[in-house]
Amino acid sequence: MLTFPAVSLRFLSVWRRNLRVWRKLMLPSIMGNFGEPLLYLLALGYGFGQLVGDIGELPYMVFLASGIICSSAMNTSSFEALYSAYTRMTVQRTWGAMLDAPLNVDDVALGEISWAATKALISSTAILVVASLLGLVGGWQAVLVLPVILLTGFCFGACAMVVTAVSRSYDFFLYYFTLVMTPMLLLSGVFFPLDQLPPLIAQGAFLLPLAHAVEVVRPLMLGGAPTNAGLHLGVIAAYGLVAFTLATAILRRRLMS
Amino acid sequence: MHRARHGVMGETQTGALAVEARGLWKRYGSMDVVRGVDLDVRAGECFGLLGPNGAGKTTTLRMLLGQTPPSSGELHVLGHPVPREARLARNRIGVVPQMDNLDPDFTVRENLLTYASYFGLRGDQLARRVDRLLEFANLDGRTQAQIQALSGGMKRRLSLARALINEPALVVLDEPSTGLDPQARQHIWQRLNMLVEQGRTLILTTHYMEEAERLCDRLAIIDNGTIIACDSPRNLVAAHIEPHVFELRGHGIGEWEHRGGTMAGRAERVGDTLLLYTHAPEPLLQALGADPNQRYWHRPAGLEDVFLKLTGRELRD
Ligand SMILES: Nc1ncnc2c1ncn2[C@@H]1O[C@H](COP(=O)(O)OP(=O)(O)OP(=O)(O)O)[C@@H](O)[C@H]1O
Ligand SMILES: [Mg+2]
Numbered sequence: 001m002l003t004f005p006a007v008s009l010r011f012l013s014v015w016r017r018n019l020r021v022w023r024k025l026m027l028p029s030i031m032g033n034f035g036e037p038l039l040y041l042l043a044l045g046y047g048f049g050q051l052v053g054d055i056g057e058l059p060y061m062v063f064l065a066s067g068i069i070c071s072s073a074m075n076t077s078s079f080e081a082l083y084s085a086y087t088r089m090t091v092q093r094t095w096g097a098m099l100d101a102p103l104n105v106d107d108v109a110l111g112e113i114s115w116a117a118t119k120a121l122i123s124s125t126a127i128l129v130v131a132s133l134l135g136l137v138g139g140w141q142a143v144l145v146l147p148v149i150l151l152t153g154f155c156f157g158a159c160a161m162v163v164t165a166v167s168r169s170y171d172f173f174l175y176y177f178t179l180v181m182t183p184m185l186l187l188s189g190v191f192f193p194l195d196q197l198p199p200l201i202a203q204g205a206f207l208l209p210l211a212h213a214v215e216v217v218r219p220l221m222l223g224g225a226p227t228n229a230g231l232h233l234g235v236i237a238a239y240g241l242v243a244f245t246l247a248t249a250i251l252r253r254r255l256m257s
Numbered sequence: 258m259h260r261a262r263h264g265v266m267g268e269t270q271t272g273a274l275a276v277e278a279r280g281l282w283k284r285y286g287s288m289d290v291v292r293g294v295d296l297d298v299r300a301g302e303c304f305g306l307l308g309p310n311g312a313g314k315t316t317t318l319r320m321l322l323g324q325t326p327p328s329s330g331e332l333h334v335l336g337h338p339v340p341r342e343a344r345l346a347r348n349r350i351g352v353v354p355q356m357d358n359l360d361p362d363f364t365v366r367e368n369l370l371t372y373a374s375y376f377g378l379r380g381d382q383l384a385r386r387v388d389r390l391l392e393f394a395n396l397d398g399r400t401q402a403q404i405q406a407l408s409g410g411m412k413r414r415l416s417l418a419r420a421l422i423n424e425p426a427l428v429v430l431d432e433p434s435t436g437l438d439p440q441a442r443q444h445i446w447q448r449l450n451m452l453v454e455q456g457r458t459l460i461l462t463t464h465y466m467e468e469a470e471r472l473c474d475r476l477a478i479i480d481n482g483t484i485i486a487c488d489s490p491r492n493l494v495a496a497h498i499e500p501h502v503f504e505l506r507g508h509g510i511g512e513w514e515h516r517g518g519t520m521a522g523r524a525e526r527v528g529d530t531l532l533l534y535t536h537a538p539e540p541l542l543q544a545l546g547a548d549p550n551q552r553y554w555h556r557p558a559g560l561e562d563v564f565l566k567l568t569g570r571e572l573r574d
Contacts, residue, residue: 013374020371021362093358099324100352101375101423102344256325257285 005106005248014098014111015118022119033126037068041130044191055193058222062138065131066221067190069145070152070213072127073120077153078181080116081160082173088112089164095255105255106248113157113244120153121146131221139223148220148233152213155236158243159209165250189214209239273300274333275427275458276321281330283316283482290316292482293330300426303449303459305469305476307564309573313482314462315355318429321460322347335427348376351420355431355462357412359404359419366391366400369419376423386422393448394418410441417448428452430461434468446472466560480568490560497566498558499523499534503541506530509551520544527570534558 022029045061055063088094095108128145131137163176187201188194188210194202205211212232219226226232276298283291291313298304306314319325321334323343332339337346360368369387373379391397394414399407407415413433420428433449434442442465449472453459463469469476470490477487486493494500499522505513510531518524520541521533535541538555545553 010375010377013377016374017360017371020367024362092361093356094360094362096354096358097360097372098375100322100347100354100358101372102347103375104344 003249005110005245006104007106007110008104010103011107011110011114014103014108015115017094018112018115019118030122030126033123034130037072037123037127038130040068041065041127041134041136061134062136062222063193063218064191065127065134065136066145066218067214069124069127069131069149069221070188070210070217071185071190073124073149073152073213074156074181074185074210076123077116077120077156078160078176080119081113081157082164082167082176083170085112085116085161086164086167086170086173089255099255105252109161109244109248109251113154113161113247116157116160117150117153120156121150124149124153137221137223141220141223141225145217145220148213148216151233151236151240152209155209155240155243158240158247161247162243162250165247165254184208184210187211189218206235209236212236274298275300275335276304276460277331277333278321279331281317281320281332282328283313283320283325284328290482291320291327294479294482294484296477296484298458298460299475300458301453301456302474303453303461303472305473306460306462306479307464307466307469307476307560308462308479309568311573312479312568314479315431317479318431318460318462322350322352322429348423349426351423351425351428353413353416353420353428353430353433355435357416359412359415361404363404364400365396365402365404365407365415368404368415369422372419373422378423386424390418390421393421393451395444410437410444413437413441413445414448417445421452425457427458427460430459432462432464434463434465442468466564470560478564478567485567486563493563494558494560497563499536500558501535501538501541502556502558502562503533503535503538503545504530504554504556505533505545505551507550507552509548513551516544517541534562 041061041064045064048064049060052060054060098108099105125146128137128142132142160176163173167173187197187205188208189205190210194205194211197205212235216226216229216232274297276296278294278296281291281294281296282289294317296317306317308314316325320327320332321339323340323346326340334346335349337343339346360371363371366387369390370383373383373387388397391400394417396411396415396418399411404412417430417433420430430449434445437445446468449459449461459472461472473490475487475489476493477484478493479485486497488496503517503521505517506529510526510529514524514526514531517531517533521535523534525532525534533541542555545551
């Protein structure tokens, strides 16, 4: 039975709990946030860049930077809502303690997904800083990428939460990575433009949210305005809301049986 | 057990009910786990739920907390209809779960602060309350310790302290002393007594008859999802068991089974032990005294005798 989630502001205490844990390991965590994209940008950007040359008018590094901002949001948020949230649900029984207090399943799910989105925001902010230091950003409009990333992070956190909700072990996540995340990562215009692909596949890519995020983020990074931004953002938001509703319904059945 | 009741906690006037359950039923698939439980827990009392493994104790508690909906039946907890207003009820309930779920990502003190935040509690007043609870749990020397570094007893004490963070009117404890050594258990008992004296209502499950006998004003024995007896420990013993029990062991018990059986009111053979139950111990004491080869133990009847009589001696698993 699909009933809409009953959310309350109590979800913030779940979000804050995760923030407090993150703060304990903030330094290495942030270093990772900066280091990894820097490595990707430099290695792929220089390495491929020489081979690929420019894409349209864009140097490959500039093209890649906006793609990696989106894919990093997807990865960060998904990992948090899969492995970390699953650990808190099962091994650590952290959710059990929350449900003994006046929180309900929907609060916990919303808190976890918002936290996953926040981590996506942190990692993408780091990439944005790195990209602008490397001169890969075209204008102030790039700051508008951040709210888009927050929405994208929420969307992927919610999708991952559906997987977490049905998982009986960590191994199950591999299906999600192999069947959904990896194809999406490769076919959403992160590493190369979609028009390189057969038209059917290129159009198919827009059935999934990552391509829409890239479509909005790339023009913003260049200092321009995205076309059809409302449509793209609408698709991402719709995915997020549907996944969130589904995740809470499954989790309620799982945890309240 | 008689306790002086002071420290009235608002809603715990005599006569008020902390929990009122009618026809509580829980079905999992084709299995009926709780079958028509009626329960009245009076405000300010310590109420025990006793039952073999799988009897439905935890499931009953989870229904009280609004953590799983009953298949049917009516339930009020602290005046709130549950599960509809479970969140409001849980605001005033403290929970010590059967399995510890302390947060391994935090220290002892941080565990209390974090749990408090789930209730929306914060500020100076909270800091003072946390200090007080750490003292209450004898953990004031370990406030910065990681959870993994605590002994089982310390974890249990921290769980109890955590359950009190919201100054609950009702504390629900699922096997609070299972797995603890005698010292740790005595400490928990003492603390639970203090809570009752503060006027809080306690509901606890246990497999320890001594614990139930010492702590509980009243208790319910639950088996296969139904309550088969409910009263004070003393009344249960008086109602179900002869006051004197003789336990006989050794080669001679075959002979005593018949002889003792006629002298006592009731005889029961359990493995290599013969149990004789009687209202009048004198004749048996004399007869057994005249048989120097027969070892025996004469003791008053207790709750365990009631429990085993009512729930049987077969293993449950
Ligand atoms: N979510 C569930 N799904 C299916 N069956 C369940 C579920 N929860 C409990 N049960 C079953 O319900 C029965 C009662 O379980 P419960 O945990 O309430 O027993 P208990 O009295 O607390 O036992 P114990 O003393 O071992 O803790 C058991 O047979 C258990 O397997
Ligand atoms: Mg149990």
